[in-house]
Amino acid sequence: MIDEKLTNAFADVVRRNQSENEFLQAVREVLSSIGPVLAKHPELAEHKTIERICEPERQIIFRVPWADDQGEIQINRGFRVQFNSALGPTKGGLRFHPSVNLGIVKFLGFEQTFKNALTGMPIGGGKGGADFDPKGRSDDEIMRFCQSFMTELYRHIGEYTDVPAGDIGVGAREIGYLFGQYKRITNRYESGVLTGKGTNWGGALVRTEATGYGSAFFAESMLEARNDSLDGKTCVVSGSGNVAIFAIEKIHQLGGTVVACSDSAGYVTDPKGIDLDVLKELKLRQRGRISAYAEEVTSARFVSDGSIWDVPCQVALPCATQNELTGHDARTLLDNGVMAVVEGANMPSTPEAIELFTVSGTPFAPGKAANAGGVATSALEMQQNASRDSWSFSHTEQRLSEIMTRIHDTCFEAAAAYGSPGNYVLGANVTGFLRVSQAMVALGLI
Numbered sequence: 446m447i448d449e450k451l452t453n454a455f456a457d458v459v460r461r462n463q464s465e466n467e468f469l470q471a472v473r474e475v476l477s478s479i480g481p482v483l484a485k486h487p488e489l490a491e492h493k494t495i496e497r498i499c500e501p502e503r504q505i506i507f508r509v510p511w512a513d514d515q516g517e518i519q520i521n522r523g524f525r526v527q528f529n530s531a532l533g534p535t536k537g538g539l540r541f542h543p544s545v546n547l548g549i550v551k552f553l554g555f556e557q558t559f560k561n562a563l564t565g566m567p568i569g570g571g572k573g574g575a576d577f578d579p580k581g582r583s584d585d586e587i588m589r590f591c592q593s594f595m596t597e598l599y600r601h602i603g604e605y606t607d608v609p610a611g612d613i614g615v616g617a618r619e620i621g622y623l624f625g626q627y628k629r630i631t632n633r634y635e636s637g638v639l640t641g642k643g644t645n646w647g648g649a650l651v652r653t654e655a656t657g658y659g660s661a662f663f664a665e666s667m668l669e670a671r672n673d674s675l676d677g678k679t680c681v682v683s684g685s686g687n688v689a690i691f692a693i694e695k696i697h698q699l700g701g702t703v704v705a706c707s708d709s710a711g712y713v714t715d716p717k718g719i720d721l722d723v724l725k726e727l728k729l730r731q732r733g734r735i736s737a738y739a740e741e742v743t744s745a746r747f748v749s750d751g752s753i754w755d756v757p758c759q760v761a762l763p764c765a766t767q768n769e770l771t772g773h774d775a776r777t778l779l780d781n782g783v784m785a786v787v788e789g790a791n792m793p794s795t796p797e798a799i800e801l802f803t804v805s806g807t808p809f810a811p812g813k814a815a816n817a818g819g820v821a822t823s824a825l826e827m828q829q830n831a832s833r834d835s836w837s838f839s840h841t842e843q844r845l846s847e848i849m850t851r852i853h854d855t856c857f858e859a860a861a862a863y864g865s866p867g868n869y870v871l872g873a874n875v876t877g878f879l880r881v882s883q884a885m886v887a888l889g890l891i
């Protein structure tokens with residue numbers, strides 16, 4: 446429920462951003478948490494920080510023309526939303542997916558602002574992407590698209606302005622092509638302008654694994670706060686992309702067993718535990734479909750209809766995409782005795798699902814806290830680029846683990862301080878909002 450004092454502000458956001466449903470959903474979730482903050486800090490309302498925080502600083506939309514392998518001209522639409530730079534240069538990934546539109550990019554940029562604040566690092570929030578579908582495209586087509594995209598984007602970014610990274614459809618290959626074009630146009634080897642780079646040309650070790658590992662570390666902290674651990678737990682992880690694969694890897698290292706994962710065509714169950722060698726070969730090298738996993742592994746079964754959340758588990762990690770875990774799925778998970786839900790993806794649970802977890806007292810970690818390990822490690826990459834240094838895997842993983850523990854503890858303590866112990870949604874929103882809005886007040890009306 447949105448506090449009475451905030452209803453006018455929300456009505457204004459709705460009026461200005463009609464039909465941007467994901468963005469409105471994300472704003473509603475944050476505004477529903479911050480009533481108690483304004484009661485304690487009335488100066489934040491006087492400075493209109495809520496109204497200002499809901500309006501991006503800058504929104505860029507551009508044409509991306511490119512030629513496919515047949516010589517046919519293709520046109521896509523590119524976006525970059527620099528949402529809030531009160532805490533540092535805007536930072537957030539690029540998504541290449543046919544569903545990308547301004548509302549999706551704004552929702553992601555808004556969430557990113559609070560997530561980045563939660564890391565405690567000097568980074569603001571932004572996001573970008575294009576409605577380009579990389580599926581089935583050749584390497585050359587991907588390169589031409591990335592070059593055309595960067596030919597416009599380069600003038601809007603910079604290590605002190607805005608630092609993009611990867612997201613859905615944008616991995617190390619795409620970051621390579623984007624960085625190459627940036628370097629060519631600007632004649633500057635400005636490593637800190639993009640993160641998620643290859644580890645032999647300025648990228649940080651652990652960045653590839655960071656979001657998935659970080660979500661597993663967060664799950665471990667949630668269970669530890671209840672004198673429990675992932676050891677021996679049955680887990681389900683949706684998706685089979687970057688976040689999902691490395692969440693599965695870390696859960697297995699911490700003693701849990703992941704018995705199901707998915708892609709957009711269906712899910713596989715494997716009661717013996719997902720075989721990571723097979724999954725990595727299939728998804729990271731062959732770029733194949735998850736159904737092929739069941740053809741290779743005899744203990745596995747592929748299911749093309751129904752929901753991955755029908756698979757009984759003690760810990761659930763939605764790591765695929767927004768609104769993939771519905772109220773119906775939440776009821777099934779609760780009926781099957783789920784003990785904790787940890788969002789590896791951005792906003793994968795619908796508001797109804799979150800409400801069900803909250804009312805039932807099931808520990809639920811929102812993505813802006815649980816998947817912040819990726820951007821935190823990107824900030825570590827920026828630190829290494831600035832000092833021309835590169836850290837070892839174990840040192841960087843140790844830093845990531847400490848950051849995730851700190852984010853967990855901060856959210857946990859804020860939830861208790863604001864009268865809702867164990868409510869990580871409230872804890873994350875309150876902490877993120879306070880950090881960003883207090884910096885905005887300090888910087889004056891800009």
Ligand code: NAP
Pocket residue numbers: 611612613614615656683684685686687688689707708709710764765766767769789790791792816817819820
């Ligand atoms: P990715 O590597 O492109 O993987 C996305 C995965 O989700 C793919 O397996 C995809 O399957 C699957 N998927 C997409 N739509 C689906 C649907 N409707 N049902 C089931 N599966 C679906 O992307 P990613 O980097 O892992 O990102 C996943 C999520 O984490 C996104 O919400 C992203 O914003 C968030 N996130 C990512 C990072 C990061 O560092 N990468 C950091 C923070 C948050 P198909 O291949 O069939 O499409």
